[in-house]
Amino acid sequence: MTTLLLIEQVLNGLQFGVMLFLMAAGLTLIFGVMGLINLAHGSLYMVGAFAAAAVAGWTGSFFLALVGSMVAAAMAGALVELTVIRRLYARDHLDQVLATFALILIFSEATRWIFGSFPLFLNVPEMLKGTITLPGGIQYSLYRLTIIGIGLAVAVGLFLLISKTRIGMRIRAGENDREMIAALGVDISVLYTVVFALGAALAGLSGALVGAIQSVEVGMGEPVLILAFVVIVIGGIGSIKGALAGAILVGLTDTLGRTLLPVVFGSFMEVSAATTIGSALASMLIYILMAGVLLFKPTGLFGKT
Template structure:
């Protein structure tokens, strides 16, 4: 029962990371842009959801607001700031997007204050459901898993079955050529950036529903999102999904099982301390092992 519950927790955590990493890998792969402000868009989605849900009493309007606010913020940022960075060095991109983190953090603190906000789930999404085997599991965590799977399917259909997807893949392969063929590169980049921002905002709203919504909540998740896209391969949505599930499972199962395993060979206090430390390191060890075997990531194209 414990193993099944922790496996579901790892799956839910992985799907949340996928929502965050999918937009980041699209931006990184298509635009070649290192966007450190992606975590701020995650935070904007969470705050928009909390604010609108509190004002209207509707959780669903809050979720819609998270998508709209993050996508709008992403489009504005791309047109006002990011568009000037495509031809610049990666160091310039890092510095500019780091400045955006500070701007969004202080702006959010000015608007909402420094105290965390909390979201109340509707009755349909609260409580637990009994799974086969008698396991009681929270409904909303299952919803996060379902949303992540639906977004993965939707992105696959978008990229492989639509005209926009063809342009996204072509822009990743040769942006100069598709520009010469008449595609509006600037508009394509704005759409891709807004789509990535909307996915980040959705992830922020979902996580804010089970934790708290606070300033700076996007930075820790951003680090894990970069780990995910490095493992999966930059520019690969399939790689982002597989990498997110690997990271989610490794982190969750490691924290749940390592202390107990170590307790069989050492005292419980030391086992808990060492096990927790090792569990936190395991995802980075996993990333190192994968990069040694496949420097381009699991599904990344070899340069």
């Protein structure tokens, strides 16, 4: 494998990690502040992707498609929180899992009813098509590089929101002692709705960005949701910094594993067998990484002890 190809795969892993961060950031906020296991978070990712495809089809604007994805996912998230999730905060985690799993089925069937069973496609805007030359003569997709930039910008924005603003102060306080901030006059119900809508909007944005790389179809959010849970376990529940670190680790591990392991096995066996075995082992690497992190730091890299 050449050095240029390795650098390209590192960038691909970073892009994948940034996409996972957008999913995991909302998930870790919801779980950290509300203590809620939300299996339907992947459905909000799907809602964002379908909303983006629909808005892009109506307007021809990719920027409006991104805005539409966030608005649609945030509205769907707020509606779900007000009608269903709000009744689950005092229930145990099993009830939360069952209820949010039912939401997955509802979202999937509603999306299939509205958009049909066939995949939709979201085109990369003309200004972001093609490649850009990076230092060292590396040719890399301009759109994927834009995803990396957007993800990092969102990470900085979330950090500033949580650490420097009044709403961020309330979110941090709600994570540590929700009864106390309720006693101080903060409307905890409104805070929960805002946090849930924010997490949903980030998931919707992630779905819209990925929708221009792969097809937009029913059920596309569930595989990403599993990886997002791995990310927050590795990074530490409730930590935005941990979500970013965990997402990048998972993205790089998965991408480089799928690239390098077939090459390693290909040095002493047939190419077809090496590809099969390498791909199988690569899919296990992120779970091995998670187990290794939890072995030495059970709360995750940036989780609270």
